[in-house]
Amino acid sequence: MEASLDNWTTIFLIAAAQGFFLVILLLVKEKQLLRAKLSLTAIILLFTLSLLYYVAYWTKYEQYFPGYISYTLGFTFVIGPLMLYYLRTLEVKQKMQFSAWHSIPIVLYSIHYFLRFFVNRSSNSFLSLSSFYTSEALSILIILQNIHLIVYTILCFYEVNKHNSSIQPAKHTWKRKVVFAFSGFTLSFFSYYVMVWTNTLKIEYDYMVSFAMSFFIYFIGYHAFTKPEILQTNGQSGKYEKSALTKSASKTLANKLIEHIKSQKSYLKNSLKLQDLAAELNLSSHHLSQIINEQLGQSYSDFLNTYRIEEAKRILSDPENANQKIISVAYDCGYNNKVSFHNTFKKYTGYSPTKYRELSLKNTKALAEQ
Known part of the structure; x- marks a missing residue:
């Protein structure tokens, strides 16, 4: 079949170009490259290279490239650990080194892949996916990839929730958005192969994994241009x-x-x-x-809100203040109006002041009755 691009693969090709541009932007933007910046750049690069392989595979241009470009199929074993590493390096007080244990899956995949590649290279100048892996081996690989992605998605959510505090709420919100974008990719990857195995895959769903990759690239790219301060780590900048x-x-x-x-x-x-x-x-x-x-x-506002919200939590948790009006609590904690207090309190705690008081007093009462 003759190699050619269609509308969707053209869009994905443009997304890959955006990915390369974003990688360059992140690398040259800061004179001092931070660990979080490097890990985020690596994630985007892996998504971009994987997206390019998918485009080459669908458009039949794969036959014009060396057979080892299919190695990109194993990048999922790297993206998860890098995502977890990125989230951890965003914590100001946390010094995180990349554990060698996270590298085991990609090392084993690499050994297996290149052993098979060099064994089969002499008999086939172009190694298609079907000739490289048996159907059983490919199924095992895909199952392991899905398990690996799901495990790291859970670990990433745990990492974000573990640091769900009033410290750096803007950074925490950014971390949640990144994890949700990553989980969207994991869900798309898993759903695609579920439909393949159950013979329910429709042609219009065939590009869903690439769409998820493209979304992640554009998501990071949008924030890199519109809110570059979010991508700064540990409050450092030039x-x-x-x-x-x-x-x-x-x-x-x-x-x-x-x-x-x-x-x-x-x-x-x-x-x-x-x-x-x-x-x-x-x-x-x-x-x-x-x-x-x-x-x-x-930021200065986050710094003040950290202490103001803690004071508000103290007041709202005290049974002696059960009848104090919310607006009065807002004024006592340094806020000028009820709306800004309500919005800030919910942003930092996940609850409205009224709901927080209700839950706190209920817990206090339950402990007193024990």
């Missing part, structure tokens, strides 16, 4: 490269800041601006912003 404040001094001042904010409870002032807090600490607003961003991994 913003403070020329600052006279050293890292050791910044760390010392961060501890001083935390002690001050806890003892003085400045966050309860609803009109507290960055300049006001900086004046209390005898710092410039630029240096205070640097300390909060680099050492605490937060």
Whole structure:
């Protein structure tokens, strides 16, 4: 059959081009490449290369390439561990090294693949997928891939929920979005082969895995252009490269800041601006912003909300405050109105203030009756 592109494969080819462009963008954007940046770049590159292979396979252009391009089928054994690694490196206080255990599946796959490739290379200049693997071997590979992806999707969700706290809510939201995008790929991959095995696959569903890959690439690409600060890790950026404040001094001042904010409870002032807090600490607003961003991994508003919401949780959990109005709690915690308090509280805790109070008082009552 003659090699040719159709509308869908053309779209996927464009998505792959977008993937390569995004990889280059992420690599050259920062002078100092961070681990999270590298792992995210690697994930996008693997998706892009896999997408290119699928396009070559469907359009019959695969026959013009070396047989070993089908090695990309095993990239699923790498994407899951890299995704987990990326999520962990986004944690400010967590130093994560890539465990060798995560490499075992791709190492075993590579050994098996290239042994078979070199054995069959002499008898066939072009090795199609069907000639490379028996149907039984291919089925086993696909089953292992699905199990591997599902396991790492669960691990990724666990990783996000494990750090579900008021610290860096914007970063936490970003992590959830990335995991949901990854789980969409896993679901598409699994659903595709379920339909293949049950003979329910329709021609219009044949591109669903590639569509999921394309979505992930465009999803990251969109955020890279519209919200580049989200892709920064550990609050680091080139913003403070020329600052006279050293890292050791910044760390010392961060501890001083935390002690001050806890003892003085400045966050309860609803009109507290960055300049006001900086004046209390005898710092410039630029240096205070640097300390909060680099050492605490937060924006100024997130920093204040961290303490304000904790204070609100304390008030709402106290049975003695059971009759206190929500608007009164909002004012006591430094908020100017009920709407902003409600939205922020739900963003940080997952509950409305009223629901949080209800659950907290119920738990307190249950413990008292034991």
